[in-house]
Amino acid sequence: MKLLSPFRGLRPVAGRVADVVAPPYDVVNTAEARELARNKPWSFLHVSKPEIDLPQGTDPYDESVYQRGAENFANMIDEGILIRDDKPCYYIYELTMGEHVQTGIAAAASIEAYDKNIIRKHEFTRPVKEDDRVNQIRALHAQTGPVFLTYRQRDDVDQLVEQKKSEVPVYDLTSDDSVRHRFWVVDDAQQLAQFDEVFSHLNYLYIADGHHRSAAASRVCAMNEYNVAGNRSCKYFLAVLFPDDQVEIIDYNRVIADLNGLSKEEFLSQVGESFDIEKAAAAVKPDSKGLYGMYLDGQWYRLSIHDDLTTSVDSVEKLDVQMLDSNLIAPILNINDPRRDIRIDFVGGIRGLGELEKRVN
Incomplete structure (x- = not known):
């Protein structure tokens, strides 16, 4: 069983990343999201918090919310705001918050490994929030928020990451919350093979944040409409993994x-x-x-x-x-x-x- 795999990511086209970037759906409420997305038609909040485009007071778990999110998502793809990479990639993602810097690797994480507790959990989920993520995945046919994973630091992984970071990043911007984001695409066959090799030595991964997203992905994978021959994408969930020595634990x-x-x-x-x-x-x-x-x-x-x-x-x-x-x-x-x-x-x-x-x- 392969714990992590490269995937064809859907991401902002060059020159549009500042228009798209938005905080995670679960750190802002509806009113805050509506204000943040004002006059920003391509903000990803129109996908992750689509109730902002519906009348005030709309139940955020109403079916119309998921439908609007799917429409907004499709529109961003149709208009070329989001593009899909031609071949499977890993992605290097660095965040700088004041003096703290942490660098992760975006990958497709195995749901089989999650179900077998090789990707380990540490908290229970709330049913209403888990159902919300299931409904969102089913409406969009996509996973739009990564699960935050951590692993025991390894020098061989660090070396590959630092080697890639010596190149010019694809994205480099500072968001409204003063966090600097830098992003690299690993699409070279030799580099991909090197990452696959070092990943094979990871015995376990640990969920730091995103228990509802990973649980929802597992549930969707088990549904008959998705778990059919040839549909490999449903067998993974979107994740970014960080070494434990870089993770900052907050309250x-x-x-x-x-x-x-x-x-x-x-x-x-x-x-x-x-x-x-x-x-x-x-x-x-x-x-x-x-x-x-x-x-x-x-x-x-x-x-x-x-x-x-x-x-x-x-x-x-x-x-x-x-x-x-x-x-x-x-x-x-x-x-x-x-x-x-x-x-x-x-x-x-x-x-x-x-x-x-x-x-x-």
Whole structure:
């Protein structure tokens, strides 16, 4: 079984990349996407967030949204804004965010390897979001958002990547969020063979982000309408893989809709049974194990879990996220299934702690 394969990517034509580039669909809401795409007819947000082209208030999971996304996608291809490479390629993708630089390889990742847990998962998915990605793939007959994979760093992979990066990039631009993006196409037969060789020594890949996208791709692959002889494309999902020594881990925060019928005082009293609570003058970003920041009613708090609750020999039970679930979110807020409970939402740390204040306020 081949873990990774080159593929014929669909990408912006030369000179149009700045018109197309857009943030991932799941880091902006509909209102933000509508504003970002204003006067930008070729922004990819018209494909990834197509509800922006429908009346305000349209359910983002309505069938009309997927249909509009498919129409917008087809139009970008018909107008020559997106072009498909003539032969299978790997792609080198470098991002520079301030002082941090990370370089990944875009490839088609094996769904068989995903199903066999060779491409390993670390979180559950939310059914409504997984269904959304299934519907999007089926409407577009394409995967438009990559799964973020990581692997244990290897010198031989690094050498090939750096060799390619010594060439002039196909794309080089800085997006509105001040991230510099550079992109190279690996289409030389000898270089492709070299990448295939070093990839054969990767034992496992790990999903850093994109659990819903990979799960959706697996589900689509299993559908009779796609899983037919000769249809190889459905057996892979779009991925970009980064070495573990370049990956920067950022926070992934929880927003809870209510206090489960408790008053603020009752809630804090119950939290105090498992955590030390200290008021903070500014936003709290945890910098050590067992420490949490909480924003409630206009006030930031620093929570430190009691030492006697950190003694489990189970490595999973000792994870900060699991201790939070086991000692606060489940017993106090009565959220026992974060996958399905509509009272909990998740906010990526890239949006900053100010986004949490905004949601709560």
